[in-house]
Amino acid sequence: MAERLILVRLSGEISTKSNRVRRRFTEHLVDNMHDALRSVGVQQRIRNEWSRIFVEVDSVEPALDVLTRVFGIASCSPIDRVTKPVLDEIVRVGEETYRDIVNGRRYAVRARRSGRHPFSAQDVNVKLGAALNPYGTVDLEQPDVTVHVEVRPQAAYLFHRIVPGPGGLPLGVEGRAVSLISGGFDSAVASWLMLKRGVELEYVFCNLAGAAYERSVLLVARLLATAWSYGSHPRIHVLDFEPLVKELRDKVKPQYLQVVLKRLMYRAACRIAEHTGAHAVITGESVGQVSSQTLANLRSIDVVADYPVLRPVIAYNKDEIVRQAQWVGTYALSAVVQEYCALVPRHPVTAATPHGVDVAEQDVDLSLLDAAVRDRKVLFLRELSDADLVVPYLFTEEIPEDATVIDCRPQSQFEAWHYPGALHKDVDDLLVNYKQLPKDRTYVLYCMWGLQSAAVAEKMQRDGYQAYSFKGGVPALMRRVGADEKAPVDDRTP
Numbered sequence: 001m002a003e004r005l006i007l008v009r010l011s012g013e014i015s016t017k018s019n020r021v022r023r024r025f026t027e028h029l030v031d032n033m034h035d036a037l038r039s040v041g042v043q044q045r046i047r048n049e050w051s052r053i054f055v056e057v058d059s060v061e062p063a064l065d066v067l068t069r070v071f072g073i074a075s076c077s078p079i080d081r082v083t084k085p086v087l088d089e090i091v092r093v094g095e096e097t098y099r100d101i102v103n104g105r106r107y108a109v110r111a112r113r114s115g116r117h118p119f120s121a122q123d124v125n126v127k128l129g130a131a132l133n134p135y136g137t138v139d140l141e142q143p144d145v146t147v148h149v150e151v152r153p154q155a156a157y158l159f160h161r162i163v164p165g166p167g168g169l170p171l172g173v174e175g176r177a178v179s180l181i182s183g184g185f186d187s188a189v190a191s192w193l194m195l196k197r198g199v200e201l202e203y204v205f206c207n208l209a210g211a212a213y214e215r216s217v218l219l220v221a222r223l224l225a226t227a228w229s230y231g232s233h234p235r236i237h238v239l240d241f242e243p244l245v246k247e248l249r250d251k252v253k254p255q256y257l258q259v260v261l262k263r264l265m266y267r268a269a270c271r272i273a274e275h276t277g278a279h280a281v282i283t284g285e286s287v288g289q290v291s292s293q294t295l296a297n298l299r300s301i302d303v304v305a306d307y308p309v310l311r312p313v314i315a316y317n318k319d320e321i322v323r324q325a326q327w328v329g330t331y332a333l334s335a336v337v338q339e340y341c342a343l344v345p346r347h348p349v350t351a352a353t354p355h356g357v358d359v360a361e362q363d364v365d366l367s368l369l370d371a372a373v374r375d376r377k378v379l380f381l382r383e384l385s386d387a388d389l390v391v392p393y394l395f396t397e398e399i400p401e402d403a404t405v406i407d408c409r410p411q412s413q414f415e416a417w418h419y420p421g422a423l424h425k426d427v428d429d430l431l432v433n434y435k436q437l438p439k440d441r442t443y444v445l446y447c448m449w450g451l452q453s454a455a456v457a458e459k460m461q462r463d464g465y466q467a468y469s470f471k472g473g474v475p476a477l478m479r480r481v482g483a484d485e486k487a488p489v490d491d492r493t494p
Helices: 019-039 060-067 089-101 123-132 185-196 211-228 244-252 254-274 297-304 317-329 331-334 356-359 367-374 412-417 427-436 454-461 473-481
Strands: 003-011 044-049 052-057 073-078 081-085 105-111 146-152 156-160 176-180 202-205 235-240 376-379 404-405 442-448 465-472
Touching: 003 019, 003 060, 003 156, 003 442, 019 044, 019 052, 052 060, 052 211, 060 146, 081 089, 089 105, 089 156, 105 123, 123 146, 176 254, 185 202, 185 317, 185 331, 202 211, 202 254, 211 235, 211 331, 211 454, 211 465, 235 367, 244 254, 244 331, 254 297, 254 356, 254 367, 297 356, 331 367, 367 465, 376 412, 427 454, 427 465, 442 454, 442 473, 454 465, 465 473
Parallel strands: 105 146, 176 202, 202 235, 404 442, 442 465
Antiparallel strands: 003 052, 003 073, 044 052, 081 156, 146 156, 235 376
16 A cells, blocks of 8 residues: 555664675664654554665654654655556556645655666656646756656655654663763663664653652653653652752851762763663763863762763853754653752852862762652553553652641631641632742642642643642642641532
């Protein structure tokens, strides 16, 4: 069925390899294509013809969408017609297929031939071009429509669409690395660039700011895994760094806080690299973007790494990184992720020396890092459902000391009893106006049963807020504060 056949072209980087390497890379690419098509439920049959790959599918558009996100593919073309590799037959079928498409438009014919045939590619260009001339106007420079003919030994394939792929190398052919991911633009783009180089990734997330922040980062990492990581099943290693942040505040001079924190993250990534068989650590650092990313500081951080540290966006400016994030698809998710660095001194060191940082961190209890690595949470990103990324991150049974507590019930219930110091905001008003609240705070919302407040907290989290619903609602909250009053009666079904 020609209308369900897709022609896939290899990236130029694969085509220039030796025959042995090219064969290995192409076989890896075909495996990744199978995985990609299965992931969207497309039935397929793939035929590898060395310089071209033909894919027969039961649904073209979903197949095109996913194949053009498989690294190693230069472009894809849905085949309009298949005919015998006979010049007159090619011209007849070509005229029949494209006369309506080129009608009143500028067009060109581009033929490519492989194998032995009694005609040349130029013969196809001339004769099919002439056959279509009554319907449109030939324009070889800026055609509205380009009719392509791929003549192979056993058949000729006609098509007029070329959909670009990402190029690069098939994922997995260059081994594995771990990527330090924060959820922001830089680390996501750096990760994507390494995926494009054929490097399979495991992600390491050092959580400085709680569950809502974790959820935001997981959304970014899951997109990289589900949209761009065909042929692999990446995991994310989530480390609780909040005890380490407290330790640094107590033990490290303020101007060195960020540099020492980065060292701890590098050490964690290297340990996980050892556990996972990775060969390098990936970061999203760009020279001079922030104080910890001066060359002197990067050198002072690097000395603790046991593995090569690769920085794909090292020479990119922020605008370039953001544009790449828009193309990759992580922009919208990263835009609402706050780059949480709980350690932001007023005058950070910008020209640290390795010895100076050694001295600054000498009193830090590294057993806390051991515990963070040992107790890390490991999640398979391609297996995370939407529910997995909502329910575990919405509810809290604690109220941090610095949290803003918001009562979402009607005014009368708020006046009857409310958590000490809580603000009152009607749930409908909060749903509309929550963006007026500052983002640099943690919010704990509650309602009668914790369900309406959960809907608001979920919406706030999607916009980058650290917002939670108190689990169990007012009854649980009253038990927590030891209130003598009975919970107000609410006839609504929980």
